[in-house]
Amino acid sequence: MTTDPVTQRLLRQALPVVTTLASLLLVVTLAGALYFGRDILVPVALAILLSFVLVPAVRALRRLRVPRAAAVLLVVLLAFGMLGAVGSLIAREAAQLAADLPRYSLTLRDKITALRAATAERGGLSDTFSGFFDMAEEIGKELQPPAAKTDSDSQLGTAERPMQVEIHAPRSGVLKTLGSVAGGVLHPLATLGLILLFTIFILLQREDLRNRAIRLAGSSDLRRTTAAIDDATSRLSRFFIAQLILNVAFGLVIGVGLWFIGVPSPILFGVIAGISRFVPYVGAVISAVLPLAIAVAVDPGWSMAIQVAILFLIVEPIAGHVVEPLLYGHSTGISPVAVILAATLWTFLWGPIGLLLATPLTVCLVVLGRHVERLWFLDVILGDRPALGPQEIFYQRMLAGDPAEAIDQGRLFLKERALVTYYDEVVLAGLRMAQEDAARGMLDRERQGEVGAGFRAVVETLGQARKRGLPRRSRKPVGAEAEAAFAAVGPDRRAAGIVLRPEDLAPAWRGGSAVLCVPSGGAFDEAATLMLAQTLSRHGLGARVAPSNVLREGLPEGERPAMICFSYLDPISLSQIRLTIRRARKAAPGVTILVGFWRERDPASLGRLRRAISADLLVTSLSDALDAALERAQAGGTPAAAPVLRAAE
Numbered sequence: 001m002t003t004d005p006v007t008q009r010l011l012r013q014a015l016p017v018v019t020t021l022a023s024l025l026l027v028v029t030l031a032g033a034l035y036f037g038r039d040i041l042v043p044v045a046l047a048i049l050l051s052f053v054l055v056p057a058v059r060a061l062r063r064l065r066v067p068r069a070a071a072v073l074l075v076v077l078l079a080f081g082m083l084g085a086v087g088s089l090i091a092r093e094a095a096q097l098a099a100d101l102p103r104y105s106l107t108l109r110d111k112i113t114a115l116r117a118a119t120a121e122r123g124g125l126s127d128t129f130s131g132f133f134d135m136a137e138e139i140g141k142e143l144q145p146p147a148a149k150t151d152s153d154s155q156l157g158t159a160e161r162p163m164q165v166e167i168h169a170p171r172s173g174v175l176k177t178l179g180s181v182a183g184g185v186l187h188p189l190a191t192l193g194l195i196l197l198f199t200i201f202i203l204l205q206r207e208d209l210r211n212r213a214i215r216l217a218g219s220s221d222l223r224r225t226t227a228a229i230d231d232a233t234s235r236l237s238r239f240f241i242a243q244l245i246l247n248v249a250f251g252l253v254i255g256v257g258l259w260f261i262g263v264p265s266p267i268l269f270g271v272i273a274g275i276s277r278f279v280p281y282v283g284a285v286i287s288a289v290l291p292l293a294i295a296v297a298v299d300p301g302w303s304m305a306i307q308v309a310i311l312f313l314i315v316e317p318i319a320g321h322v323v324e325p326l327l328y329g330h331s332t333g334i335s336p337v338a339v340i341l342a343a344t345l346w347t348f349l350w351g352p353i354g355l356l357l358a359t360p361l362t363v364c365l366v367v368l369g370r371h372v373e374r375l376w377f378l379d380v381i382l383g384d385r386p387a388l389g390p391q392e393i394f395y396q397r398m399l400a401g402d403p404a405e406a407i408d409q410g411r412l413f414l415k416e417r418a419l420v421t422y423y424d425e426v427v428l429a430g431l432r433m434a435q436e437d438a439a440r441g442m443l444d445r446e447r448q449g450e451v452g453a454g455f456r457a458v459v460e461t462l463g464q465a466r467k468r469g470l471p472r473r474s475r476k477p478v479g480a481e482a483e484a485a486f487a488a489v490g491p492d493r494r495a496a497g498i499v500l501r502p503e504d505l506a507p508a509w510r511g512g513s514a515v516l517c518v519p520s521g522g523a524f525d526e527a528a529t530l531m532l533a534q535t536l537s538r539h540g541l542g543a544r545v546a547p548s549n550v551l552r553e554g555l556p557e558g559e560r561p562a563m564i565c566f567s568y569l570d571p572i573s574l575s576q577i578r579l580t581i582r583r584a585r586k587a588a589p590g591v592t593i594l595v596g597f598w599r600e601r602d603p604a605s606l607g608r609l610r611r612a613i614s615a616d617l618l619v620t621s622l623s624d625a626l627d628a629a630l631e632r633a634q635a636g637g638t639p640a641a642a643p644v645l646r647a648a649e
Contacts, residue, residue: 034349042353043191047198049360051206052237053244054079058203072203080196086271093268097294100264236367240360247277250319254287257311261304263291277319278356279343284316334362338382390485391429398430398454406454407461409485416486418496419462419538423531424622425489428598431455431524435569438523448523455527463534495626500540500633508562509633515543516561518550522570528598529567535622536629551583563592563629569599577613592616592632596625 034041054075061071202209210233214226255270263269269291276287288308295304334342342362346354362382369378380387388396397406413422434451437443443451502510515536519529529545536543543565555561564584568577581593594617595610610618617632619625 031349038350039191040194042350042357043194044198045357045361046195046353047202048364049240049357050079050195050199051202052233052240054199054203055206055233055237056241068204072200076196076200076203080192090268090271093265093271097265097268101297236364239363243278243360246319246323247274249323250274250277250284250315253315254311257315258291258308261295261307261311262298263295263304263308264298265294269294275356278359284312284320288312334359334366334382335384338362338384342382390426390488391433394426395430395433398434398451398458401450401454403454403457403461406458410458410462413485414462417489418492420496420535420622420626421489421492422462423459423535426485427455427459427531428528428622431528431569432599434524435522439570445523452523452527455524456530459527459530459534463530493623493627495539495623495630498539498630500630502540505540505633506562508560509541511561512542513544513559514562514633515541515565515629516550516563517543517545517565517567519545519548520566520568520570520572521548522568525567525569528569528596529565532565532567532596532622532625535626539626539630541629541633551580551587555587560588561591563594563632564588565594565596565625565629567596567598574609574613577615581614594619594625594628596620596622 057075058068058071061074062068066074210226210230251270251272251274254273255266258266258269269287272290273284273287276283279286291308292305295308296302298304339359339362343355343358346358346361348354350357365375365378366383369375369380369383379385386393393409394406397403410422410426413426434443434448434455438448505514508514515533517529517533517536519525526545533543533545566577566580566584577595581595584591584593593615595613595615596619597609599620606618606620617625617628619628
């Protein structure tokens with residue numbers, strides 16, 4: 001590598017551009033490979049997805065001591081037999097519907113005529129729908145049987161009838177005819193054969209393929225990688241089976257409903273509805289178009305079409321918003337935008353088959369991104385989990401000047417967790433990030449004031465929630481962001497559900513200002529101090545926030561707090577802290593001094609730091625401050641005494 005500093009600087013500047021071009025080239029290469037290799041890749045993808053569905057059946061037969069090869073062949077042949085039966089059923093029903101369509105042409109033409117007359121009376125609507133009605137009339141004429149066309153033509157005079165000229169293509173040879181027929185038949189058969197072959201191979205070599213996947217994912221930690229891949233495959237199997245069951249049930253309900261309504265070929269439309277529902281969001285809508293059109297053509301009135309629309313409007317929301325969450329959770333694990341983009345991309349690459357496979361394939365990619373470290377970016381791009389942590393999202397909202405959204409998310413969090421947990425894990429962590437940005441000079445004084453005001457607005461609003469008691473467990477979904485926050489922060493600590501009654505407190509702790517919370521005067525310390533005072537007040541201790549100069553000016557006459565809490569978020573010298581503590585002891589002799597350093601610190605260094613500043617207590621989180629205050633309040637200022645606490649109602 002060259003040692004010329006100018007060349008090195010130019011290479012460093014060009015590196016982002018080269019990396020971007022290389023990534024773009026890789027994406028284009030993969031897209032081209034997927035597009036031009038679809039004749040092979042589509043059967044492989046179908047075989048992989050089908051194997052996820054058939055694995056539980058193979059395992060069940062293996063538990064019955066059926067040999068692996070026999071179990072695989074039996075399950076695969078049974079599955080393909082069922083698929084063949086469904087295909088033949090669709091073909092038979094479609095042929096019957098095509099034969100019956102000409103009978104409905106007169107009803108359709110009458111409705112078109114009536115609609116044309118109705119719109120003609122409304123002026124502008126006539127021009128709007130004129131082209132549509134002309135097209136519909138042409139379709140109706142084409143649906144007429146040949147006899148009807150002949151009768152209508154006979155009404156015209158012979159002189160008015162134009163001479164018909166028919167041009168026939170020359171007859172093809174036998175070999176050319178056989179080739180065209182064989183080409184249309186052999187290609188689907190070849191695709192079906194490849195799917196069958198790959199499915200059998202995947203099921204037979206499942207363990208070997210898993211080992212190869214482990215090798216590709218990283219074999220340095222076999223236990224973790226094996227557990228991750230086994231978990232991913234089991235999750236995918238459960239998801240695909242649940243989706244298959246739900247869509248089959250959806251098609252069955254739609255077919256039965258259409259049969260009761262009287263729509264022709266209800267079996268065909270039920271099968272189409274079940275298959276179309278594999279397409280996210282729009283599948284059910286697409287499956288409703290054809291039965292609605294047939295209902296319009298069959299029924300002289302509009303009642304049948306209305307009943308069909310009501311059927312789909314009732315069944316699809318129940319399936320999507322009630323049954324789906326019970327079967328495989330609140331979502332597929334894919335963000336809605338990713339679902340739409342994936343459907344568009346796979347349809348472009350693989351056509352209608354890609355549209356059906358879009359969601360299953362994207363689910364596979366998301367699972368790989370969550371379990372394979374090298375593919376983490378797939379989960380970030382396609383997954384429905386928030387890309388940022390709860391504290392990062394909170395701080396981002398403060399930077400964006402959107403405390404209202406943070407308040408809404410905080411209220412959702414409080415349905416499952418205590419306020420002190422939210423303050424510790426989310427708000428206080430966001431304050432640390434803001435302080436770090438301020439220390440690096442990334443936030444000027446005006447910006448610090450705006451962000452600090454946003455923090456205070458959130459804390460003041462959330463502090464007005466229920467004063468006592470544990471959070472109520474809500475069974476309603478709270479959103480992906482709140483669910484991710486629950487998983488990130490973990491459960492509440494024991495003190496989060498404890499409230500002291502006045503009779504549980506020592507005499508010095510029963511006043512409304514038993515605890516004095518004093519900020520250090522930094523841009524974000526006021527919000528941290530307000531959270532500390534709220535936390536102590538909600539658990540039975542009288543606490544208030546005092547100005548930072550309260551010790552210099554002296555405490556109000558007759559006010560003798562049992563504890564003074566100093567809050568420090570920004571770095572400050574130890575000598576300044578010692579001076580502040582000496583003033584506090586002089587103003588209130590015998591008072592308990594608690595110092596809150598709201599930063600992550602080594603537990604071994606906390607004792608030395610506490611002795612260095614001559615404080616009674618030193619904490620780094622609001623939960624630790626709550627534990628210490630509750631113990632002191634009940635024990636009358638004696639740390640060694642065991643606290644007697646009451647669980648919140």
